[in-house]
Amino acid sequence: MATIAGLASAEQLEEEWHEEPGLGSFLTTVDHKRIGKRYLYTGLLFLVLGGVESLFMRVQLAHSNLHVLDPETYNQLFTMHGVTMMFLFATPVLSGFGNYLVPLMIGARDMAFPRLNAFGYWVFLGAGVFFYSSFVVHKLPDAGWFNYTPLSDSVYSIGPNVDFYALGLIFMGISTTAGSINFIVTILKMRAPGMSLDRMPIFVWGELAMALTVVFALPALTLANFLLELERRAGFHFFAPDKGGQPLLWQHLFWIFGHPEVYLVVLPALGIASAIIPTMCRRPMIGYTYIVLAEMAIALIGFGVWVHHMFATGLPTIGLGFISLTSFLVVIPSGVQIFAWLATLWAGKPILKTPMLFILGFIVLFVIGGLSGPMLAAIPLDQQVTDTYFVVAHFHYVLVGGAMFPIFAGIYFWAPKMTGRLLHDGWGKVSFWTMFIGFNALFFPMHILGLRGQPRRMYTYQPGHGWDSLNLLETIGAFVLALGILITFINWVWSAKRGQEAGHDPWRGDTLEWATTSPPAEYNFENIPTIRSREPMWDQPELGAHGQPVEAGGRGLGGGHNTLCTSLLEAEPEVVVPMPHESPWPLLLTIALFFVFLGLVIRSPFFWGVAALAGVVSTAGWFWPRNQTQET
Amino acid sequence: MAELLVPTGQPDELLPTTGSGTKNFGWWGMVLFIGVEATLFTLLLVSYFYLRFRSGPVWPPDGIENPKLKLVLIMSAVLWSSSYPVHMAHHAIKKNGDVKRLKIYLAIGFVLGAIFLALQLGQEYPDIARHEFTPRTDAYGSLFFTITGLHGAHVLVGLLMSAWVQLRAWQGAFDRHHHVSVQNFTMYWHFVDIVWLFVLTTLYLSPQL
Numbered sequence: 001m002a003t004i005a006g007l008a009s010a011e012q013l014e015e016e017w018h019e020e021p022g023l024g025s026f027l028t029t030v031d032h033k034r035i036g037k038r039y040l041y042t043g044l045l046f047l048v049l050g051g052v053e054s055l056f057m058r059v060q061l062a063h064s065n066l067h068v069l070d071p072e073t074y075n076q077l078f079t080m081h082g083v084t085m086m087f088l089f090a091t092p093v094l095s096g097f098g099n100y101l102v103p104l105m106i107g108a109r110d111m112a113f114p115r116l117n118a119f120g121y122w123v124f125l126g127a128g129v130f131f132y133s134s135f136v137v138h139k140l141p142d143a144g145w146f147n148y149t150p151l152s153d154s155v156y157s158i159g160p161n162v163d164f165y166a167l168g169l170i171f172m173g174i175s176t177t178a179g180s181i182n183f184i185v186t187i188l189k190m191r192a193p194g195m196s197l198d199r200m201p202i203f204v205w206g207e208l209a210m211a212l213t214v215v216f217a218l219p220a221l222t223l224a225n226f227l228l229e230l231e232r233r234a235g236f237h238f239f240a241p242d243k244g245g246q247p248l249l250w251q252h253l254f255w256i257f258g259h260p261e262v263y264l265v266v267l268p269a270l271g272i273a274s275a276i277i278p279t280m281c282r283r284p285m286i287g288y289t290y291i292v293l294a295e296m297a298i299a300l301i302g303f304g305v306w307v308h309h310m311f312a313t314g315l316p317t318i319g320l321g322f323i324s325l326t327s328f329l330v331v332i333p334s335g336v337q338i339f340a341w342l343a344t345l346w347a348g349k350p351i352l353k354t355p356m357l358f359i360l361g362f363i364v365l366f367v368i369g370g371l372s373g374p375m376l377a378a379i380p381l382d383q384q385v386t387d388t389y390f391v392v393a394h395f396h397y398v399l400v401g402g403a404m405f406p407i408f409a410g411i412y413f414w415a416p417k418m419t420g421r422l423l424h425d426g427w428g429k430v431s432f433w434t435m436f437i438g439f440n441a442l443f444f445p446m447h448i449l450g451l452r453g454q455p456r457r458m459y460t461y462q463p464g465h466g467w468d469s470l471n472l473l474e475t476i477g478a479f480v481l482a483l484g485i486l487i488t489f490i491n492w493v494w495s496a497k498r499g500q501e502a503g504h505d506p507w508r509g510d511t512l513e514w515a516t517t518s519p520p521a522e523y524n525f526e527n528i529p530t531i532r533s534r535e536p537m538w539d540q541p542e543l544g545a546h547g548q549p550v551e552a553g554g555r556g557l558g559g560g561h562n563t564l565c566t567s568l569l570e571a572e573p574e575v576v577v578p579m580p581h582e583s584p585w586p587l588l589l590t591i592a593l594f595f596v597f598l599g600l601v602i603r604s605p606f607f608w609g610v611a612a613l614a615g616v617v618s619t620a621g622w623f624w625p626r627n628q629t630q631e632t
Numbered sequence: 633m634a635e636l637l638v639p640t641g642q643p644d645e646l647l648p649t650t651g652s653g654t655k656n657f658g659w660w661g662m663v664l665f666i667g668v669e670a671t672l673f674t675l676l677l678v679s680y681f682y683l684r685f686r687s688g689p690v691w692p693p694d695g696i697e698n699p700k701l702k703l704v705l706i707m708s709a710v711l712w713s714s715s716y717p718v719h720m721a722h723h724a725i726k727k728n729g730d731v732k733r734l735k736i737y738l739a740i741g742f743v744l745g746a747i748f749l750a751l752q753l754g755q756e757y758p759d760i761a762r763h764e765f766t767p768r769t770d771a772y773g774s775l776f777f778t779i780t781g782l783h784g785a786h787v788l789v790g791l792l793m794s795a796w797v798q799l800r801a802w803q804g805a806f807d808r809h810h811h812v813s814v815q816n817f818t819m820y821w822h823f824v825d826i827v828w829l830f831v832l833t834t835l836y837l838s839p840q841l
Binding site: 007112113181184189215219223227231234235236243253527555556560565573576577578620625 | 638664682683686
């Protein structure tokens with residue numbers, strides 16, 4: 001009866017979508033919520049690793065002429081700190097939020113390619129393990145996170161350190177690319193009926209901008225590392241000038257990727273801010289259209305500014321002038337967003353709970369970073385402070401202030417959806433203020449030290465420069481910041497068991513992730529809702545913990561293992577798509593790839609040959625249909 | 633196999649369970665994957681011109697002669713002609729559900745692609761490596777073998793995909809409404825053929841100017 005009418009009962013859905021808890025489903029799950037949480041937890045683990053690395057560096061720099069670390073270890077630490085924070089913390093954690101939230105926010109039951117989603121996580125984990133396996137042989141990458149040639153070529157970097165870097169990034173790139181393609185298709189084709197593009201939550205716009213940036217930026221990094229490995233391993237010539245190569249080719253390729261990379265970290269973080277502000281101000285966002293256009297503009301302009309990382313390399317002045325101009329242009333869309341947030345704060349009634357505090361802190365830090373940004377876009381100033389701590393201060397304000405603070409806001413805001421319990425607000429505020437004070441004590445003096453000439457990446461310095469006291473302050477700040485982060489982690493773990501029950505909608509939010517239980521059922525929504533507003537939770541009173549009843553437009557899709565494919569612009573229903581079940585192949589393919597890359601590092605063609613064969617078999621297994629005649 | 637319609641739960645609304653083109657997730661996935669690959673090749677060709685114009689006035693450098701065209705033009709003709717049967721294979725299943733023609737056209741496309749690869753690996757590369765230059769000679773040699781080699785690797789992947797679609801066709805997986813794999817393979821194959829146009833122009837033709 002139910003099937004005939006296309007109605008869905010919770011029991012039916014439960015049976016279809018349930019994944020038996022245990023090791024089996026742990027290794028084979030394709031549930032976007034489980035995968036999203038994994039991204040989040042693993043990424044935060046890497047935050048701890050990268051953070052501990054930076055604490056070691058800060059201890060080494062606390063005073064002149066210290067010898068806590070030898071120069072070689074220091075090189076490895078600052079390289080891995082950068083690689084870890086950019087590739088293994090910021091990007092995956094923001095993917096984690098996206099993975100968890102995007103299907104919920106757009107009213108879908110999963111991502112478009114669930115197995116590819118699982119694969120993306122496993123490859124991320126594999127790449128992280130791959131990078132850090134170099135620690136076992138004390139050969140961590142050591143040529144800086146941007147790994148300039150000729151420092152990184154086989155003449156000046158003899159050991160396998162740089163190979164771990166280059167191959168690790170190619171490996172990681174598979175994960176990021178797969179994840180981004182998945183995000184784009186999910187966002188464009190799986191929005192609930194009625195959620196036309198102009199009703200899409202800004203957070204989802206941020207993830208879309210990020211994913212599009214990855215598609216067109218990441219190939220540059222993959223290519224650069226591919227060419228570097230050919231040069232280091234096979235004797236090809238791309239970067240070494242004696243046989244017609246160009247060292248600057250590396251820098252161009254790296255920064256054609258590298259600057260968009262900065263934005264693809266910041267864009268989803270801006271999306272988090274735009275998700276939290278309206279809810280916590282109890283009013284719709286002011287300037288929705290302008291914010292969306294600004295996000296897209298930032299993503300686009302991000303492709304035209306890479307040379308500002310190369311102002312000091314002696315390129316022709318006319319090119320530099322152009323890039324300086326585009327770099328200044330970034331200020332406009334960034335400013336548009338900030339003023340839209342301020343206007344919303346001004347017009348609303350801000351509730352100063354922890355998530356909001358982190359967002360306010362983020363706005364302050366992002367504006368400070370936004371002020372040193374245009375300073376660096378001015379070529380004469382940039383050439384003076386290139387490779388000093390002024391630059392370090394700038395990018396930590398935009399990246400830590402601009403991404404980590406929103407991430408922490410997101411934890412306080414959405415963890416209740418994931419665990420069903422609120423984090424402790426009082427300890428949250430303690431954590432915020434500790435982090436905020438620690439952050440500024442750590443990074444603000446770097447502006448001053450940079451202008452006084454302290455170069456980055458020096459493992460120690462001589463006394464008498466007047467650098468000692470500020471460096472000591474920075475080191476203290478680093479530990480205070482670490483303490484603040486630790487408080488949130490403890491708060492999170494404690495609250496997951498003992499926190500106050502959240503209910504389905506603790507913040508009275510405006511978007512669809514609140515129209516389902518906390519934590520949500522495996523199928524997310526009993527009925528795929530029909531959307532009639534940009535703030536559906538505020539304007540459609542029928543939406544509650546159990547989604548939307550059929551009478552109000554909900555679609556049960558017959559209760560099967562299905563989700564809905566809708567049209568690109570207006571989100572009109574097109575196809576009822578049967579979704580794949582759990583699969584072991586994403587993990588097996590990842591293991592095969594891991595050994596391919598390991599085989600390449602240890603230069604064993606037999607080793608990587610066998611692993612590659614296993615990879616081909618895994619791919620075939622992945623695509624092998626469960627039902628011989630079924631083609632979708 | 634008829635098209636399967638299922639009720640969505642809204643009164644009198646029936647929707648299919650498969651779609652092709654923009655109504656299929658796989659189509660979008662392939663389009664974006666091609667976007668990634670196109671970016672990769674674009675950057676590789678830009679790198680070629682970057683190194684070329686930073687090199688001395690003579691290109692190819694180090695006394696290497698201009699690329700010879702006879703063999704490569706034959707190879708190009710073979711490769712590009714493969715796009716026709718591949719297109720017809722897709723057309724046969726999409727328009728008429730004709731599995732027999734699908735198999736035959738797929739096989740023709742496969743053979744043409746394989747001939748291209750065989751000529752590249754068996755004839756062109758050994759000739760060049762023996763008489764002219766290797767990837768280790770200089771940046772020119774590295775670029776030549778990297779770019780053509782990467783394209784060749786894509787042809788190989790295309791051949792594997794073609795074999796896979798052929799296998800699925802023999803299993804009876806395709807009919808008029810179910811042919812997403814065919815469609816995705818076709819797009820990928822045309823893409824690899826189009827890339828070759830740019831590779832040919834850049835590596836073989838532009839040094840002649």
